[in-house]
Amino acid sequence: MATIRDVAARAGVSVATVSRVLNGNGYVNKETARRVRQVIQELNYRPNMVARGLANRKTGTLAVILPDIKNPFFSELARAVEDTARAGGFTVIFCNSDDLGPREKSYIEVLRQKYIDGIIIASNTLEEEDVAYINDNDIPLVVLDRGPGDGSCAVFRAKNADGAKKAVRHLIDTGCRKVAHIAGPEALVTARERLKGYREVAGAFSWFDESLIEPGHFSVEGGKGAVRRLLERHPDVDGIFAGNDLMAIGALKALQRMGIKVPDQVSICGFDGVEMTEWTEPELTTIAQPIYEMGAKATHYLIDRVRGRAEPKAVVELDVRLIQRGTTRRGTD
Amino acid sequence: MATIRDVAARAGVSVATVSRVLNGNGYVNKETARRVRQVIQELNYRPNMVARGLANRKTGTLAVILPDIKNPFFSELARAVEDTARAGGFTVIFCNSDDLGPREKSYIEVLRQKYIDGIIIASNTLEEEDVAYINDNDIPLVVLDRGPGDGSCAVFRAKNADGAKKAVRHLIDTGCRKVAHIAGPEALVTARERLKGYREVAGAFSWFDESLIEPGHFSVEGGKGAVRRLLERHPDVDGIFAGNDLMAIGALKALQRMGIKVPDQVSICGFDGVEMTEWTEPELTTIAQPIYEMGAKATHYLIDRVRGRAEPKAVVELDVRLIQRGTTRRGTD
DNA sequence: CTGAAAGCGCTAACAA
DNA sequence: TTGTTAGCGCTTTCAG
Numbered sequence: 001m002a003t004i005r006d007v008a009a010r011a012g013v014s015v016a017t018v019s020r021v022l023n024g025n026g027y028v029n030k031e032t033a034r035r036v037r038q039v040i041q042e043l044n045y046r047p048n049m050v051a052r053g054l055a056n057r058k059t060g061t062l063a064v065i066l067p068d069i070k071n072p073f074f075s076e077l078a079r080a081v082e083d084t085a086r087a088g089g090f091t092v093i094f095c096n097s098d099d100l101g102p103r104e105k106s107y108i109e110v111l112r113q114k115y116i117d118g119i120i121i122a123s124n125t126l127e128e129e130d131v132a133y134i135n136d137n138d139i140p141l142v143v144l145d146r147g148p149g150d151g152s153c154a155v156f157r158a159k160n161a162d163g164a165k166k167a168v169r170h171l172i173d174t175g176c177r178k179v180a181h182i183a184g185p186e187a188l189v190t191a192r193e194r195l196k197g198y199r200e201v202a203g204a205f206s207w208f209d210e211s212l213i214e215p216g217h218f219s220v221e222g223g224k225g226a227v228r229r230l231l232e233r234h235p236d237v238d239g240i241f242a243g244n245d246l247m248a249i250g251a252l253k254a255l256q257r258m259g260i261k262v263p264d265q266v267s268i269c270g271f272d273g274v275e276m277t278e279w280t281e282p283e284l285t286t287i288a289q290p291i292y293e294m295g296a297k298a299t300h301y302l303i304d305r306v307r308g309r310a311e312p313k314a315v316v317e318l319d320v321r322l323i324q325r326g327t328t329r330r331g332t333d
Numbered sequence: 334m335a336t337i338r339d340v341a342a343r344a345g346v347s348v349a350t351v352s353r354v355l356n357g358n359g360y361v362n363k364e365t366a367r368r369v370r371q372v373i374q375e376l377n378y379r380p381n382m383v384a385r386g387l388a389n390r391k392t393g394t395l396a397v398i399l400p401d402i403k404n405p406f407f408s409e410l411a412r413a414v415e416d417t418a419r420a421g422g423f424t425v426i427f428c429n430s431d432d433l434g435p436r437e438k439s440y441i442e443v444l445r446q447k448y449i450d451g452i453i454i455a456s457n458t459l460e461e462e463d464v465a466y467i468n469d470n471d472i473p474l475v476v477l478d479r480g481p482g483d484g485s486c487a488v489f490r491a492k493n494a495d496g497a498k499k500a501v502r503h504l505i506d507t508g509c510r511k512v513a514h515i516a517g518p519e520a521l522v523t524a525r526e527r528l529k530g531y532r533e534v535a536g537a538f539s540w541f542d543e544s545l546i547e548p549g550h551f552s553v554e555g556g557k558g559a560v561r562r563l564l565e566r567h568p569d570v571d572g573i574f575a576g577n578d579l580m581a582i583g584a585l586k587a588l589q590r591m592g593i594k595v596p597d598q599v600s601i602c603g604f605d606g607v608e609m610t611e612w613t614e615p616e617l618t619t620i621a622q623p624i625y626e627m628g629a630k631a632t633h634y635l636i637d638r639v640r641g642r643a644e645p646k647a648v649v650e651l652d653v654r655l656i657q658r659g660t661t662r663r664g665t666d
Numbered sequence: 667c668t669g670a671a672a673g674c675g676c677t678a679a680c681a682a
Numbered sequence: 683t684t685g686t687t688a689g690c691g692c693t694t695t696c697a698g
Contacts (some may be wrong), residue, residue: 001472001676019677026678027683048385049446051675054690059383060449061426066410069609079401093394094427096415110424112380114394137334192362220612248349249612256614275403276609279553279582309562321687322559347669352693359694360667387674448683541689667697674691681686 002043005191011039024049046259053115062302063093063111065104066144072274073244073291074141076132077144080295081120088303090117100161101125112137118302124188128152140305140312142298152306154314156298160190163287163320164197167241167269170285170322175327176239178207182226182251183218184243191218194243194271212237217245223250231258238266245270245277248284251307266325272318282326305317335376344372355380386448395635396426396444398437399477405607406577406624407455410477413628423450434458437541440470445470451635453477457521461485463506473638473645475631479522487638487647489631493523496620496653497530500574502601503618503655507662508584509600509613515549515559515584517576524551527576527604535548545570548582556583564591571599578610581617585660601660606653615659623651 004022013032020026021036024175028036039045043269045130053059064081066074078094085092095107104123106129111119118140122191126143134141142154171179181198184191195213202208207300214230216222225241227250230237248270255262262282264270270277273288304310337355346365353359354369361369372378375379386392389427397414399407403467413426418425421553426441426449437456441463443454451473459476467474475487486536504512514531518526527547547563549555560583563570575581581603588595595615603610606621630649637643 004677005675013631015676016678016687017683018687020684021504023677029683032683046442046446048448048675050383050392050448051441051690052677054387054692055385055675055677057690059447069415070408070412072405072408075403075405078427079403079429082402086428091428091447093424094411094415094417095424098410109379110382112422113379114392115381115383116493117493128664253612253614254652276612279586280613281586314581329645337693338691348692349671349694350667350668353668356693362667365667381691384674385693387676388691390692392673667698670696673693673696677688677690679686679688682684 001048002045003047005049007036007039007043007045010043014205031183050297057269058117059115059304060089061091061114062114062118062120062299062306063094063095063107063116065095065097065119065123067122067124068096069094071246072276073272076274077122077295078120080292081299083303084296084299085303086297088327090303097123097125099123099125101127105130108134112139112324120298120302121144128288129170135312140302141301142305144298146296147281151313153317154301154312154316156301156316156318157190157292158289158294158320159196160193160320161200163271164194164241164287166320167271167287168198168201171239171241171267171269171328172201172205174263174267175216178234178237179235179239179241180214180230180237180238181245182210182223182240183213183248184216184218186215188218191243198241209234216243216250218244218246219258220246220250220253223247225250227251227254228258229332231260240266240268242268242270245274245284245286248286248327249276249280250315252280252284263329265268267329268320269289273323277323277325280327285325285328286323288323289320294318334380337378337380340369340372340376340378340509343376352484354602369589391450391639392448393422394426394447394449395632395639396428396449396452398428398430398440398456400432400453401454402427404579405609406605409607409624410455411627413625414632416630417632419634420633424635427630430458432456432458433601434460438463441467445472450639451475452530453631453635454506468645468666472637475632475635475638477627484646484648486510487594487631487634487645487649489627489634489649489651490523491622491627491651491653493526493653494533494623496528496604497527498534498654499653500620501531501534502586503604503657504572504574504600505534505538505663507596507600510572510585511567512545512572512574513545513563513567513570514574515547515556515563515573515580517551517580518551519548521551524576524644529541531574542567549575551577551579553579553583554584556580557587559589560584560587564593571648573599573601575601578605579617580590580618581660582609582613584642585613585617596660596662600662602655606656610656610658613660617654618661620653622653
C-alpha cells in the first residue's frame with residue numbers, strides 16, 4: 001500500500017505538504033495541491049487511520065455499549081447510531097453488557113486503550129466513578145436513559161413517567177375499570193419512572209391497590225407469568241399497562257392462551273414502540289418512544305462533542321406518543 | 334497515562350525489556366520480569382492499542398458487515414459474534430449494509446485503512462473482485478451464507494435446501510394436501526436454495542403448480558401480501574412454507590385477520606428459528622438454523638485465522654432442525 | 667539476558 | 683508557501 005511518503009516523492013513535495021492537502025489546513029499553493037491530488041489518485045492512496053490515530057489521538061471510531069443487541073429496542077437504537085455515525089464518517093464498535101457492571105468497566109478500559117473518540121452507553125449499572133474516569137480521560141460520553149445525579153455528563157432519555165400516565169389514562173378512557181401494571185426491574189430507572197407514572201394516575205382511583213403491580217422483568221416470559229399471577233389475584237382486571245413491549249407481548253400471549261379476549265375482556269398497552277408491536281394479532285397499542293430519533297440525536301451530539309463543538313453536558317428529554325391499535329378498545333367517541 | 338517508557342524508567346530497564354514481558358516473548362530474567370510487572374501494577378499501565386496496531390498491523394478488532402441489525406436473525410448472529418470476539422480479546426465493529434454493494438465496498442475500504450484484523454460478512458452482493466481485494470490485502474475473511482463460486486474464501490452456512498425439504502415434508506406428514514411457498518428475493522442464494530428444496534419435494538405431487546410460489550421479500554409485510562394473493566388464486570391451500578420467519582409471521586397474521594384458523598384450516602412453517610417465533614400465538618413451527626452457533630463458529634474460525642492458525646478456505650454447512658409448534662397440526666402418530 | 671535504535675505512517679511545530 | 687524534523691507509543695532486529 002502506498003504511504004504518504006510515496007505520494008510526496010512522486011509529487012516532488014514533502015510529506016508535510018501532502019498532509020496539508022489531505023487535511024485541508026495550512027497554506028498550499030493551488031497548483032501544488034492539484035498535483036498532489038493527482039498523484040493521490042494515481043496511486044489510489046488512502047491515509048492509514050491507525051497512524052493518524054496515533055498522531056492525533058482521534059480514530060474516527062465511536063463505541064456504543066448496550067445491554068443486549070437482541071432486544072429489539074436496542075437493535076433499533078443501534079441501527080440509528082450506526083447510520084448517523086456512518087454519515088459523519090465514523091465507524092462504530094458495539095458492546096453487549098448484559099447490564100453487568102464489571103463488563104462495562106472492562107469495555108470502557110479497552111475502549112480507552114483504543115483511543116475511541118466517544119462513547120454512547122445505555123446502562124443501569126454505570127457508576128459515578130466510571131463517569132468520572134471517562135471524563136478524566138477526556139472521552140466524550142453520552143448516556144441513554146440514565147444520568148448520574150450530578151449531571152456530569154450528557155443524557156438523552158424519553159419522558160417515561162409522562163408516557164406511563166398517557167398509557168393508564170388511555171386505558172381508562174377506553175373503558176377499563178381496573179388497570180394493573182406489569183413492572184420492569186426495580187433496578188432500572190426507566191422501569192421506576194414508568195411505575196411512578198402508573199401510580200400517579202391509577203392511585204387516584206378507588207380500585208387501586210399495590211397488589212395490582214406485578215414484576216415482569218422486561219421480558220416476554222416475565223410478561224406471561226405476571227399476567228397469570230395478576231389475574232389470579234384480581235380476576236376483574238380489565239386493563240394492563242406493561243412497562244415495555246416485550247412484556248406486553250407476553251401478556252397478550254398468555255391471555256390468548258387462557259381464552260381471554262383482547263381487547264374485549266382485557267385491554268393491553270405496552271411501552272417502547274418497537275416494530276414488533278405491529279406483528280402481533282391484534283396489533284399492540286403502545287407508548288412509542290422516538291427510538292431512532294433518540295439514537296440519532298445522541299450520536300449527532302456525540303460527534304459534535306468529538307469535534308469540539310457542543311457543551312459537555314446536556315439533558316434532552318424526548319416526547320413519547322400513544323399509538324392506539326388493536327389491543328385497546330376504540331375510544332368512547 | 335503512563336507509557337512503556339515510564340514503566341521502563343521506573344523499573345530501571347529498557348523499553349525493549351518491558352515489551353518482552355508484556356508480550357511474553359524473548360528471554361527475560363525472572364527477577365527482572367517480576368520487577369517490571371510490579372511497576373506495571375504500580376503505574377496501572379495499559380499498553381496503547383493504537384501504537385501497538387501501528388507497529389504490528391494488528392488491532393484486536395474484527396468487523397461484521399450484515400444487511401440490517403434490526404432483523405432478528407442478524408441481531409442474534411451479531412450477538413454470537415460479539416460474545417465470541419470478546420472471549421477472544423477482540424472488539425467488533427458493526428456495519429449495516431442494507432445489501433447495498435457500494436456501501437459494502439466503502440466499508441471494506443475503511444476497514445482496511447483501520448487495520449481491522451478480520452471481516453465477517455453476510456452479503457448477497459459481494460462480488461469476486463471484492464473478495465480478491467480483501468485477499469490481496471491479507472485480511473482474513475469469512476462469508477456467511479454465500480460464498481463466491483471459486484471457493485476463494487471461507488463460508489459458513491446452513492443446509493437451506495435440506496431444511497426446506499424438511500419443512501414441506503413435515504407439512505405433508507401432518508396432513509396438508511396442498512402446500513404453497515412464500516419465497517424470499519431471488520437475488521439471495523439462501524432464498525433460492527429454500528425454493529429449490531420446496532420444488533424438489535412439492536414438485537413430485539400432482540397438486541403442484543408453479544403458481545403456488547409467491548414472493549414475500551423476506552419481510553412481515555411481504556408475507557402478509559403473499560398469503561392474500563396465494564389464497565385468492567388457490568383457496569384450497571392448506572399448508573404454507575414461508576422462506577423465513579418474518580414472512581411466516583406475516584402469513585400467520587394475515588390468515589388470522591381473514592378469520593382463517595391456524596393450524597386447523599391452514600398450517601404454517603417458517604425458516605430460521607429466531608426467538609420471536611415463540612412469541613406468536615399459536616407459536617410458529619419453524620426450521621431452525623443454529624444461528625448462534627453459526628456466528629460463534631464463524632468467529633472462532635476467523636480468530637484462528639487472524640492468529641495464523643486455520644486454513645484460508647473452509648466450507649462449513651450446519652444442520653438445521655424442525656421445531657414443531659402450534660402452527661402445524663400434531664403429527665398423525 | 668538486555669539495550670540501542672530503526673521503524674510503523676502521519677501530524678504539527680518550527681524554520682526557511 | 684514549503685520542507686525538516688521531532689514526536690505519537692510500541693515492536694523488533696541486531697549487537698553486546
